[in-house]
Every structure is written in C-alpha cells, then in structure tokens.
Amino acid sequence: MNRTWINRSRVTRLAVILLFILMQQALFGCTSNTTGQAQDLIKYSTKTPPPTATQVALATNTAQPTPTPQVYNVAQNDTLTGIAKKFGITMEALALANPQVLPSSLSVGQQLVIPAEGQLARLVVLTPSPNLSVSEPACHAQPDGVLCVAMVKNNSTSAQSDILVRFDFFGPSGDQVSSHDGVLVLNHLPANTSLPAYVFIPGQQRPASVTATVVSGYAKGESDASNTLALNDVIKNIGWDGKFATIQAVLASGKSEISGGVWVAAIAKDANGKLAGFRRWEWTGDVFPAGGLPVELAISAFGPPITAIEVYVEELGTGTP
Numbered sequence: 001m002n003r004t005w006i007n008r009s010r011v012t013r014l015a016v017i018l019l020f021i022l023m024q025q026a027l028f029g030c031t032s033n034t035t036g037q038a039q040d041l042i043k044y045s046t047k048t049p050p051p052t053a054t055q056v057a058l059a060t061n062t063a064q065p066t067p068t069p070q071v072y073n074v075a076q077n078d079t080l081t082g083i084a085k086k087f088g089i090t091m092e093a094l095a096l097a098n099p100q101v102l103p104s105s106l107s108v109g110q111q112l113v114i115p116a117e118g119q120l121a122r123l124v125v126l127t128p129s130p131n132l133s134v135s136e137p138a139c140h141a142q143p144d145g146v147l148c149v150a151m152v153k154n155n156s157t158s159a160q161s162d163i164l165v166r167f168d169f170f171g172p173s174g175d176q177v178s179s180h181d182g183v184l185v186l187n188h189l190p191a192n193t194s195l196p197a198y199v200f201i202p203g204q205q206r207p208a209s210v211t212a213t214v215v216s217g218y219a220k221g222e223s224d225a226s227n228t229l230a231l232n233d234v235i236k237n238i239g240w241d242g243k244f245a246t247i248q249a250v251l252a253s254g255k256s257e258i259s260g261g262v263w264v265a266a267i268a269k270d271a272n273g274k275l276a277g278f279r280r281w282e283w284t285g286d287v288f289p290a291g292g293l294p295v296e297l298a299i300s301a302f303g304p305p306i307t308a309i310e311v312y313v314e315e316l317g318t319g320t321p
Helices: 002-040 080-087 091-097
Strands: 070-073 111-114 132-134 138-142 145-154 159-170 176-184 194-202 209-221 230-238 244-252 262-269 275-283 293-300 308-315
Touching (some): 132 159, 194 262
Antiparallel strands (some): 132 145, 159 209, 230 244, 244 293
C-alpha cells in the first residue's frame, strides 16, 4: 500500500514537473515569437497628408480716390489759354470745368477749378458751332499796347453762347510768335447778328500779321422770356469828323431784382458797315432802381469814321441779349 502511494506520488510529481516544464517552454516560446515578429517588422514611409491649404486673401484693386481738382486764383494778365497751358490742359476743358465763369469778364483773384487728369476724360470738349463765322481780324496800336478785334457772326436762328476766339500773332518771317484769347463783347450772340471779339495785350506792338479762329461756342437756344430790359430815351451823338461818338439812354427793367448785373454794348460802324469802335457799359447791382438807370458811353473810332451805332443789352443772370 505504501509502495502504491509512493508510485502515485512520483507520478504526480513527474506530472507537475512536466506541466511546469511545458508551461515554461510555452512561455519562452511566446516571448521568442514576439521578439521574432519585432525583428521582422518593416517600416514603411507613408506620405504625410499636407496641411490644409490656408485661404490667403488676394489683393484686390482698391478703388482709387476721385482725383481732386486744383483751385487757381487768376493773376494779372492771365488768360484762359495761358492758364490752360500752365496746367497742361485744353482751353475747352478749363471752360467746361468752370461753367459759371464768364470768359469776357475774367478778373484778378477770381477762382478757377483746374480739372484733375482723371476728370479730363469725362469732360465733353466744346467744338465751334458751324453757325459761327469770324471776319478777318485787325490790330490797332494803343498808347499802352495793342487791341485786336474781329467780328463774329451768328448765322443761325438761335443765340450762341460761350464764344472764344483765338488770335494768333505772326512775325515778319511768317513764324507764329504768340497766341491770345479773344472774348465777345457780350456773353451771348443773338441770332443773325455780328458782334466784336477782342483782345488787348499790354506792352505788345502790333504784329506783322494776325489770324482769328473761333475755338468754342454752342447754341444757347431761344431767348429767355424773363428778360424785361429796355433802353429808353436813347440819344446818339456822332462827332463832325466821325472820330468820336456818345450814347445816352435810360435802362429800364420790369423786375425789381437783377441776378448778376447788366451789360450794355455800343457797336460803332463805318460807311461800309465795318467795325469802327465799341464800348461796354456795366452795372453789377442786385436791386434795380425803380426809376431806371442812366447809361452813358463814349466811343473813339480806331479806324474809319463812325457813321452808325448799334446798342445791345444783356442781363447776365439769364444771359439774354
């Protein structure tokens, strides 16, 4: 019985030892396999996804500020042509940028708008009306300079406005020496009427030759019915030799207020109907006197003797001759 128990005990011990050995081998085998797998791993370089592209705000064309025009103060002896040349623009563009400026009454200290370069393309250039014609000019020596005149005729049935005439001076050899603006004696030229355009150049001698060209002017349209000006009691006196004449009259108006003032132009002509002299009378008040305004003008002939006188009236506020 003891032998049998011993045998069983040995078997049990052997089984336990065998089981322990198997467990160690199994455990060792797992470790070896893991190590082998680790040695057999192959590293693959994968492409790392690029970062999401950041949206960059592209520079857009920023709206540029509107070009700022300059303001110029008219100086002594300034002309529209001279001012335009000074700033490198055309005379027409300068006139269009200053529609309130009367070319025939440009004064020292007056402010003109000089259009900026970006504004010039938006200006519509005035072109001479085909209904305007100009006579051959003549220059007359004066004690302190030279006076050049030419008659501008309106061949249409509507008044013409903003008329500018360029006088080009030429020397004895035919070379152009200078160019000057000429303005009409009134701001508007009535239909089927001729009025003088003129320019006076202080200190200038009479040129060898001169030409006159109408460079701007457009149809004003029908006369403004609000014009109620009239010259009453007109007296014209022409001297015995035709070298001197006077005009006296009373300017009346049906309105108590006049916007912008009044101009009266006296045009003297010779026996052939050509210009012999002219003079302009101006009134710049606002409230028109109830009894009317006395008008007195004196004209000196700069050519042939005076034989006839024409008188024109213009209200500056309406531009109606």
